[in-house]
Amino acid sequence: MKENRKLLKEVLKDIRRDMSDEEVLNLLADSKISVKPETEKDKYTLGQRAADAIAKFAGSWAFIFSFTGVLILWMVVNALLASKAFDPYPFILLNLVLSCVAAIQAPLIMMSQNRQEEKDRRRAENDYKVNLKTEIMIEDLYDKVNAILAKQSELEKLLRAESKKDAERSR
Numbered sequence: 778m779k780e781n782r783k784l785l786k787e788v789l790k791d792i793r794r795d796m797s798d799e800e801v802l803n804l805l806a807d808s809k810i811s812v813k814p815e816t817e818k819d820k821y822t823l824g825q826r827a828a829d830a831i832a833k834f835a836g837s838w839a840f841i842f843s844f845t846g847v848l849i850l851w852m853v854v855n856a857l858l859a860s861k862a863f864d865p866y867p868f869i870l871l872n873l874v875l876s877c878v879a880a881i882q883a884p885l886i887m888m889s890q891n892r893q894e895e896k897d898r899r900r901a902e903n904d905y906k907v908n909l910k911t912e913i914m915i916e917d918l919y920d921k922v923n924a925i926l927a928k929q930s931e932l933e934k935l936l937r938a939e940s941k942k943d944a945e946r947s948r
Contacts, residue, residue, distance in 0.1 A: 831889075
């Protein structure tokens with residue numbers, strides 16, 4: 778938000794110096810909007826990239842189907858092995874594994890969501906700057922159109938006055 782206010786104050790300060798319309802448009806066109814998102818990927822650490830990859834996979838149908846398959850396989854194998862099973866019927870070891878997966882997966886997903894939230898915030902600020910620039914440019918175009926219409930109205934009045942004078946002279 779501070780950057781948006783700074784941009785707005787900078788634009789308004791320069792406009793108040795009686796800049797020409799072309800200078801205002803050049804100022805708006807030259808002002809920086811945002812940093813390219815490609816350079817942001819380079820800033821992530823290996824752990825952050827891994828957390829993003831895990832969160833992406835953990836939030837997919839592939840994960841749900843594969844995890845369900847592993848759970849069913851675990852239970853079927855242990856049920857078929859009966860007395861020789863490594864995790865007999867109440868599947869206590871399976872519960873421990875599931876708890877550990879959830880305990881590790883949740884913070885990784887939260888880290889990824891926090892980075893996504895930061896990206897969304899920067900994108901929203903960028904959109905605000907673009908909208909601000911567009912609004913100022915539209916206002917400038919509106920003022921130009923109004924000036925043209927005013928001059929056109931004056932010229933029409935002058936032409937009517939001259940045509941009246943010509944009509945009076947020809948009588």
